Amino acid sequence: MKGIVFTEFLELVEDKFGLDVLDKIIEESALASGGIYTAVGTYEFSEMLSLLTHLSAHTKISIDDLLLVYAEHFFSVLADSYPGLIDKYDDPIELLSSIENHIHIEVRKIYPDAELPTFEILEKTDSHLVMIYKSSRAMYNFGLGLMNKTFEHYNCNASILLEKIKADGTEVKFSITKT
Amino acid sequence: MSTNIEVIKRALHREKEARKQAEKILEDKSRALYLLSEELKDANEKLAQGLTEKTSELKGVFDNLIDAYVLMDLSGNIIKFNTSATELFGYDIQKEQLNVMSLIYKEDMKYAMTSFGQLVHEGSFADYNARVYTKNKGVRWVHINASIIFDAQKTPIGAQGIVKDITEQRTIEAENKTLLATLEKSNLELEEYAHVVSHDLKSPLRSINALVNWIKEDYAPAFDEAGLKHISMIESTLEKMERLINGILSYSSAGNGAYLEEHPIDLNTIISDIKNILLVPSHIHITIIKTLPTITGDATKIQQLFQNLISNAVHYIDKEIGLIEVDYEEQDTLYIFSIKDNGIGIAKEYHDKIFKIFQSLGDYKNSTGIGLSIVKKIVDLYGGEIWLDSEPTIGTTFHFSLQKQYNHNAT
Numbered sequence: 001m002k003g004i005v006f007t008e009f010l011e012l013v014e015d016k017f018g019l020d021v022l023d024k025i026i027e028e029s030a031l032a033s034g035g036i037y038t039a040v041g042t043y044e045f046s047e048m049l050s051l052l053t054h055l056s057a058h059t060k061i062s063i064d065d066l067l068l069v070y071a072e073h074f075f076s077v078l079a080d081s082y083p084g085l086i087d088k089y090d091d092p093i094e095l096l097s098s099i100e101n102h103i104h105i106e107v108r109k110i111y112p113d114a115e116l117p118t119f120e121i122l123e124k125t126d127s128h129l130v131m132i133y134k135s136s137r138a139m140y141n142f143g144l145g146l147m148n149k150t151f152e153h154y155n156c157n158a159s160i161l162l163e164k165i166k167a168d169g170t171e172v173k174f175s176i177t178k179t
Numbered sequence: 180m181s182t183n184i185e186v187i188k189r190a191l192h193r194e195k196e197a198r199k200q201a202e203k204i205l206e207d208k209s210r211a212l213y214l215l216s217e218e219l220k221d222a223n224e225k226l227a228q229g230l231t232e233k234t235s236e237l238k239g240v241f242d243n244l245i246d247a248y249v250l251m252d253l254s255g256n257i258i259k260f261n262t263s264a265t266e267l268f269g270y271d272i273q274k275e276q277l278n279v280m281s282l283i284y285k286e287d288m289k290y291a292m293t294s295f296g297q298l299v300h301e302g303s304f305a306d307y308n309a310r311v312y313t314k315n316k317g318v319r320w321v322h323i324n325a326s327i328i329f330d331a332q333k334t335p336i337g338a339q340g341i342v343k344d345i346t347e348q349r350t351i352e353a354e355n356k357t358l359l360a361t362l363e364k365s366n367l368e369l370e371e372y373a374h375v376v377s378h379d380l381k382s383p384l385r386s387i388n389a390l391v392n393w394i395k396e397d398y399a400p401a402f403d404e405a406g407l408k409h410i411s412m413i414e415s416t417l418e419k420m421e422r423l424i425n426g427i428l429s430y431s432s433a434g435n436g437a438y439l440e441e442h443p444i445d446l447n448t449i450i451s452d453i454k455n456i457l458l459v460p461s462h463i464h465i466t467i468i469k470t471l472p473t474i475t476g477d478a479t480k481i482q483q484l485f486q487n488l489i490s491n492a493v494h495y496i497d498k499e500i501g502l503i504e505v506d507y508e509e510q511d512t513l514y515i516f517s518i519k520d521n522g523i524g525i526a527k528e529y530h531d532k533i534f535k536i537f538q539s540l541g542d543y544k545n546s547t548g549i550g551l552s553i554v555k556k557i558v559d560l561y562g563g564e565i566w567l568d569s570e571p572t573i574g575t576t577f578h579f580s581l582q583k584q585y586n587h588n589a590t
Contacts, residue, residue: 007197023186026193036193038201040208 001048002111003041004077009048010037012073013055025054042113045137064141071145078146079153092154093129093178096147097121117143119174127178138169147176247342250328253299253335255279267321267344269314284310284318294325298338302327308345320346373431377424384424388417426549429483430556439477439560446471446485449478450505453486463493463501471507472514474581476561484557485518487550488577492520495575513563515580524571534565554579561585 014022026035029050033043056063079086085103089095095103100119107114117135124130133140144160151158157179165171241248247264251257257277260268270277283291287309297304303326310318325340395410402410447470454465474481485505492503504519525533534555558565562582569575 019182019190020186023189027189034193034196036196036200038197038204040201040204 001043001045002039002114003037003043004039005074006037006043006048006051007039008074008077009051009070010035012070013051016069017055017059021055021058025051025058028054045115067139067141068145068148071142072149074142075146075149075153086153091126092147092150092156092158093124093126093176095150096131096176097124097129122173129174129176131174131176132165133172133174134170136170140164140169140172140174143172143174147174151178244341247344249279249340249342250337251279251339252337258337264342267313267316267319267342268311269316282311282313284312286310298325298327299335311342319344320349370431373427377427377431380424381421384417384421388414388421391417423549426553430549430553439480441475442478443473443475444478444481445473446481449482449485450489452482453489456486457490457493459493460501462499463496463503465489465503465505468504468506471505472509474514474583476581480557480560484554484579487554488518488579491550492518492522492575495522496520497523512584513580513582515578517576517578519574519576521574524573525567525569525575526571527569530567530569 010022010026013025029035029047031047031050033047037043052063052066055061056066059066085106086095088102089098096119100121104116107116115137117133117137117139120132120134122130122132133143140162144162147158147160159177159179161175161177163173163175165173241261244261245263247267248259248261249257249264250259255278257270257272257279260270260272265271268277268282290307290309294304294307303324305324307323307325309321309323311321313319322343322345323340325338327335328337328339330336391410391413399407447467450465450467450471459465489503489505493501496503498521502519502521505516506519507514507516533551535552555565558579558581562585563580565577565579567575567577
């Protein structure tokens with residue numbers, strides 16, 4: 001997993017819960033990296049899982065909710081780092097439906113070894129989009145947070161319905177309707 | 180709640196380590212990038228060098244090409260002429276604009292447009308033969324091969340053509356054709372002339388013969404021995420003269436393919452007929468090695484062919500027991516026949532000469548020197564060849580081939 005996901009995560013934890021909590025979960029997680037991350041490095045996904053589990057235990061907030069909040073924060077990181085990518089689209093539905101065919105292709109140009117989720121489009125109209133999320137990481141709520149912020153970015157509202165196709169969350173159907 | 184100093188220390192440690200890690204990663208990356216850029220520079224240099232070489236090669240080809248080279252855009256505007264093209268068309272395209280359409284001869288325009296369509300749709304055309312206008316040389320006949328030029332995206336960007344001035348070649352071809360026709364005509368006339376002349380010569384010859392006979396019958400007692408001998412020499416000279424005339428007659432008609440008949444001919448029958456005609460002496464045996472095929476052709480000509488060869492063999496046999504063997508082998512499109520004798524043989528230096536008219540070896544009394552030239556003519560008529568193996572004093576084998584299917588009109 002790319003280092004920026006870790007560094008942004010740790011920064012957010014420190015902001016919201018303080019340095020003590022951050023230090024605690026790092027110590028508890030007994031990470032191979034020792035909690036030393038840089039945005040330009042690459043680290044095991046299991047470390048992120050471990051950090052999330054310990055943060056959830058400490059804060060009594062579910063992992064799904066933590067991921068949602070983190071994703072909403074992460075959108076602004078992306079928007080700041082890659083404004084050109086988002087400005088290309090006039091409409092959130094257009095942006096979301098281009099993840100697979102445009103955004104991920106651009107990502108692979110910079111990070112050829114990136115392990116990306118797939119988004120298969122089932123239905124698409126101007127105001128409606130149905131996609132199947134597939135990833136062994138089961139970070140569908142991270143996806144949901146990014147989608148929420150996407151609509152917010154374009155000053156739109158939407159109802160986004162999640163439906164687990166596989167119980168472990170590795171395959172999830174997103175039904176998005178612009179309101 | 181104040182944060183434990185240990186926690187801060189650990190956070191600081193992580194930050195430091197992260198910084199070092201980042202620095203190391205970036206350094207590795209920049210080294211990798213540097214090496215890659217060196218590789219690219221190297222590859223680029225090689226490419227540039229290759230390109231320079233190729234460009235220079237192409238320029239050499241372009242300049243040294245004897246044929247005219249024309250490069251044009253898709254609307255037919257000339258972009259480039261090599262030296263030969265400038266010389267042929269007479270235009271300096273550096274100074275004046277030129278479109279290929281203005282060069283096409285009016286009557287060939289339709290053909291040119293069809294070819295241009297082929298060029299656009301199929302990417303090339305070959306063997307376009309038509310006329311063009313030139314500035315200083317008038318209308319010229321040209322042969323053009325052309326192809327479309329594509330850019331790296333496979334989009335057509337122009338067309339190139341190799342243009343060959345074939346005006347002189349065409350003139351020479353036309354002249355050759357006329358020449359050949361004239362030659363054929365005069366050959367035919369010559370044959371007819373030979374025929375008429377020899378025919379006309381025959382009747383005074385017969386009169387002389389009759390007169391000599393009368394003199395001999397009426398005045399025999401008046402002649403002494405020397406006189407009688409001279410009379411007899413006149414007679415044999417007359418005979419020889421008649422054979423010569425007959426020979427010329429058959430030679431002049433042998434080469435004429437216009438009246439050839441096409442019938443199945445059983446060569447075994449032909450050979451047995453020849454045996455009867457030739458009055459073969461009893462010490463000479465003519466053998467057919469294996470049953471001969473039935474071929475298609477003109478019976479008179481084919482018989483003449485075999486008869487002349489066998490009669491030659493008979494005449495030149497000097498052995499106590501003469502052997503003549505007729506054999507053949509069959510190939511896809513032709514038969515190869517052979518006639519072998521155990522006669523006097525023919526020395527190597529005469530092998531070509533014997534097929535020419537009036538060439539006779541030795542002083543055989545019946546030889547006119549025409550027989551083998553007729554044989555050669557007939558073999559030619561059937562698209563065949565004739566050759567021989569011979570060893571002086573041992574014998575001779577004549578081989579000749581005849582095409583199974585032969586179109587006489589094509590000759």
